[in-house]
Amino acid sequence: MKKEIVGNTGRIYLEGRVDITNSSELKNELYEMRNAGVKKIIIDMEDLEYIDSSGLGRVFYFFADYKKDGGIMEIHNINNPNVKKVVEIVKLDKIITIK
Numbered sequence: 001m002k003k004e005i006v007g008n009t010g011r012i013y014l015e016g017r018v019d020i021t022n023s024s025e026l027k028n029e030l031y032e033m034r035n036a037g038v039k040k041i042i043i044d045m046e047d048l049e050y051i052d053s054s055g056l057g058r059v060f061y062f063f064a065d066y067k068k069d070g071g072i073m074e075i076h077n078i079n080n081p082n083v084k085k086v087v088e089i090v091k092l093d094k095i096i097t098i099k
Contacts, residue, residue, distance in 0.1 A: 003029055010038040014048040018055035027058045046077035056090055
């Protein structure tokens, strides 16, 4: 997982697997960006092969909290069909903008 911040926009690149063993790292990265004053966060899933409910839960609960403070979040580049299917099953695509 790597990240970059340009101006008030942050991008987190998810790679490989996000599951119960490392989803807390994703949560920490998201809150670090928020605490740094980032107003828009993009989660890039181009190289993501798998995400479980703990990873999706971290994204959802962070977004709900972040949105209250005027934060914007988008998910970009879902290339893996299994990841896309999971995102659609939990209806995350109805809550967060997918590009």
